[in-house]
Amino acid sequence: MSAALNVRPRVWIGLAIYVGYLVVVFSIQLLSGVRYDELGKSGSNLFFGAGLSLIIATVLLALTTSLLGWWRPALFERHRSVRWPIIAPILMAVALVFNLISTDWAAYDGAFFAASLVILLVGFTEEITTRGLLLTGLRSRLSEVWVWLLTSVLFGAMHLLNATGQALGATIQQVVFAFIAGTVFYIVRRVTGTLIWAMVLHGLWDFSTFAVTHGTPGPLAGIGAAINLIAGVFALIAVAFVIRGADERHTPVTAGR
Template sequence: MGETLKVRPRVWIGLAIYVGYATVVFTVQAFSGVRYDELGESGSNLFLGAGLSLIIAAVLLAITTSLLGWWRPALFEQHRSVRWPIIAPILMAVALVFNLIATDWAAYDGAFLAASLVILLVGFTEELTTRGLLLTALRSRLAEVWVWLLTSALFAAMHLLNATSGQALGATIQQVVFAFVGGTVFYILRRVTGTLIWAMVLHGLWDFSTFAVTHGTVGPLAAIGATINLLAGALALISVAFVIRGANERISAPTPSIA
């Protein structure tokens, strides 16, 4: 894998990308003037308040990853972990199906649906930033347990920014806790399948489903989805040790083309 790298992975590079991503998203969303608690009111609010920042961030992340030459380590594992912990991501997928069933689709118009589809990009941007590029950088120095812990914690910390754009502090703290658990589910999916791509897909669909189910009248099956998601998170926290155990994913690049 080392021969494909243009820049040797270093922890500070991963952290700089993380801060840069958060800064770009926060800045674009702040200039939109749309509060977090107003995103679901219309398609234009959702696009300007969230979708636009994701489009810009996706382009910048793709350019950055190409310049670094980190696509392969960011997207693929060298070795897959034990398989059975995939039960947690499967449960999360089942939960999002219940969200979609419980969605009031009659409340959708074309603009809101289009903006909602743009939200799928969050799976690409947030996963590539944290469990892609940041993970690659951390693996250059740290043991895998720290890679899981820091990528999940920093992914969760991203959501603190929502408190600065209108979301109540209590709701934000709760979101941060759930994001850490969700990040663990996505980490497990990467390790079990050997690729970040499936985590990107699940993450994007999950966020799409959470916006969808809260638009209009929430159906009764949403409670079942929430319960299943809690079970997925609990199982993820229990099983993550098994996907970390024996991991040999350290990144080395003995002769990078750029220092």
């Protein structure tokens, strides 16, 4: 693995990528003039207010990861954790199915559906930024409990940017739920041995949450929310067992910088 790295992982590099991602995404979304609470009003709002920034961020993150040579440590674990905590991500997947079942699909038009598909890119951008590149940098120096905690806290903190178009109370609630969701995605990575499945779950989850809030939600929407809450509580308990015995810290010697 170490021979493929062009740049030795360092904490500051992971943090710099995290900050850079926020600056790029926030700047593009701010320039669009679309407030966060107006994203769901039309396909153009959703695309220019969120989708465009995700497309640009995807290209920049893929280029950055390639230049660093960090694809393998960003996407794959050396050792998988115990398997049973996968229950938390499974419950989250069930919750998103309820979201999709409860979606008012009749309220969709072609433009909004197309823009919604672009939102799937958030699974790549936010995961590769936090539980990919940031995680790789943190593992160069910190223990795994700090890696989980910091990646989840900073993932939650990302959502503070939504306060520009959303009430502060609602934003803080979103930050807390994002921290819990980040723990679920961390569990996916550790249990499956790859970040790829976390990307898939993350992208589908965000797609489902935009879908269910567009139009009039069906009567089963509350069931999805309840199941997701159970998944989060279970994840906060199970994460200790996922962290226990982790041997992912790396200090590779490379021919690069």
